[in-house]
Amino acid sequence: MSLVLHNTMTRRKEEFRPREEGRVLMYVCGPTVYNYIHVGNGRAYLVFDVIRRYLRYKGYEVFYVQNFTDVDDKIINRAREEGKTPQEIARFYERAFREDMRALNVLPPDVSPRATETIPQMLEMIKALVEKGHAYVVDGDVYFSVESFEGYGKLSGRSLEEMRAGERVEVDERKRHPMDFALWKSSKPGEPAWESPWGMGRPGWHIECSAMSLQHLGMGFDIHGGGQDLIFPHHENEIAQSEAYSGESPFVRYWVHNGFVNIREEKMSKSLGNIILVRDILKQYPADAVRLLALQTHYRSPIDFGPEALEEAKRALERLENCLFALDSFIAKPPPRVAPARTQREVELSDSFFDFERRFEEAMDDDFNTARAMGVIFELVKELNTYLDEQQHFQTPASPMVASHGRDTLIKLCRVLGLFAPPPEGEEVERAAEEPVAGAEDGDAFPAAEGLVELLLEVRAMARERKQFETADFIRSRLREMGIRVDDLREGQRWKFVGREE
RNA sequence: GGCGGCGUGGCCAAGUGGUAAGGCAAAGGUCUGCAAAACCUUGAUCACCGGUUCAAAUCCGGUCGCCGCCUCCA
Numbered sequence: 001m002s003l004v005l006h007n008t009m010t011r012r013k014e015e016f017r018p019r020e021e022g023r024v025l026m027y028v029c030g031p032t033v034y035n036y037i038h039v040g041n042g043r044a045y046l047v048f049d050v051i052r053r054y055l056r057y058k059g060y061e062v063f064y065v066q067n068f069t070d071v072d073d074k075i076i077n078r079a080r081e082e083g084k085t086p087q088e089i090a091r092f093y094e095r096a097f098r099e100d101m102r103a104l105n106v107l108p109p110d111v112s113p114r115a116t117e118t119i120p121q122m123l124e125m126i127k128a129l130v131e132k133g134h135a136y137v138v139d140g141d142v143y144f145s146v147e148s149f150e151g152y153g154k155l156s157g158r159s160l161e162e163m164r165a166g167e168r169v170e171v172d173e174r175k176r177h178p179m180d181f182a183l184w185k186s187s188k189p190g191e192p193a194w195e196s197p198w199g200m201g202r203p204g205w206h207i208e209c210s211a212m213s214l215q216h217l218g219m220g221f222d223i224h225g226g227g228q229d230l231i232f233p234h235h236e237n238e239i240a241q242s243e244a245y246s247g248e249s250p251f252v253r254y255w256v257h258n259g260f261v262n263i264r265e266e267k268m269s270k271s272l273g274n275i276i277l278v279r280d281i282l283k284q285y286p287a288d289a290v291r292l293l294a295l296q297t298h299y300r301s302p303i304d305f306g307p308e309a310l311e312e313a314k315r316a317l318e319r320l321e322n323c324l325f326a327l328d329s330f331i332a333k334p335p336p337r338v339a340p341a342r343t344q345r346e347v348e349l350s351d352s353f354f355d356f357e358r359r360f361e362e363a364m365d366d367d368f369n370t371a372r373a374m375g376v377i378f379e380l381v382k383e384l385n386t387y388l389d390e391q392q393h394f395q396t397p398a399s400p401m402v403a404s405h406g407r408d409t410l411i412k413l414c415r416v417l418g419l420f421a422p423p424p425e426g427e428e429v430e431r432a433a434e435e436p437v438a439g440a441e442d443g444d445a446f447p448a449a450e451g452l453v454e455l456l457l458e459v460r461a462m463a464r465e466r467k468q469f470e471t472a473d474f475i476r477s478r479l480r481e482m483g484i485r486v487d488d489l490r491e492g493q494r495w496k497f498v499g500r501e502e
Numbered sequence: 503g504g505c506g507g508c509g510u511g512g513c514c515a516a517g518u519g520g521u522a523a524g525g526c527a528a529a530g531g532u533c534u535g536c537a538a539a540a541c542c543u544u545g546a547u548c549a550c551c552g553g554u555u556c557a558a559a560u561c562c563g564g565u566c567g568c569c570g571c572c573u574c575c576a
Binding site: 011028029031032037038039040041042043044045047072073074156157158159162163205225226227228229230231232233234257258259260261262265266267268269270271292293296297298300301302303304308309311312313315316318319322323325326363369371372374375376377378379382385386388389390392464467469472473476477485486487488489490494 | 503504505506507508513514515516517523524525526527533534535536537538539540541542568569570571572573574575576
């Protein structure tokens, strides 16, 4: 099956064909590190994380570059407010960003260049643009001349005339055209500054992404992503600079832009002051709930991250977790070496697992339709639950094997979307040697504690047998307080660490 | 003013020509010492009007409503 994705440039879905077969080069505009990131930013990185994971799943080798904008007015202002250097501010929030991404289970980029470490490349580009007549110098500033670039406006779909007509901002008199933008700004005393042919200064915002993407990926790389608010002017300007500089086109093969985050019907934005930080949300909701919420809406549509929506997503996530929990405790012992015969129903069920995978891929192949893909996953959950329900009445010899296959399928599909991501390096290894314990989840327990829980549950089982329900309920509720959930099934108890309730 | 998007069951959300996925919530039922989970059952003609078609939520035209971009912003 081939993958189609929506290209902002053509405003339609196109078949995805990377520049180099089997390899995808992508660049996503990274954060300006002057504050903790909010969930609007978070959504963008989540979206591209999923795209990246899916491309990998499809067998592509993906090379992912995401920059840090570490020189900028906002950083300078922030530094001034806090009596720190811009670099201190930038490094602090860069680290915070990495922490937030890790908490969201967003895979780290292959390369994350910093603007301040790419100055020579930017200067080279700017110099060339001046030489080619695409840029001009005024009082130590360098501006890109939009009129010198024929295709200006092609990404955002507007002409220069329209932009001039709709001009709302007071125009800098020194600019030849209102839309001309700064490639280089002369710096005032106390600001970060680098030497340049036009005097001490610092780069404009747009040039860094051109310089960094060209440095690491070259002209004509595959996917350039970001939020829809970057389409104009940021990405429009990147195209102009890069294509004018290289004399080649296109700069990027596919432009991918995600929709905004709303908080109760309103766009979340700094100017409206309704921002919610990723780290604050993660204090209240598991990362997978946040991710699931993002996945349940197509990436190009607006999405509401209000408390009600998060609450719903959390419960939906629990449905997934419950299913895995039930499967885990059902499978309990390892499957037999020789596969026992499956019933007709089990043969069909096993076959259907491949069907679910196929439908999942179909959804994802269609412009990363994660909402549809999640629908497929939930349908699979229902199938598996129904099967487990049947097993309460008549268990068949092959059932652990079938359940295990189902579990593998479910986990596999979830992980493509970044849900139930395995713990980062190392942590999983030490548990690998252990006997699987019913109900235990990866990384949540250690053997001694597990043994004690099992012991308590044996005591509880005895109490129940003797109809000492007060004792049984006491043990269950005390365990719950300690973050251990116990369910009674027809054939016994099952348990898992679920974490303490707030 | 220019450009673009959206309006699907109580809420969220897929579906873009053949009589509507999924999640959350609700009601009834099954199971059960209780609880939890799960399973079964129940509900939408897709903003409105007109048109094209054998057939439209899905295409075309119009109306109403909502939103975004055009300025730093993911």
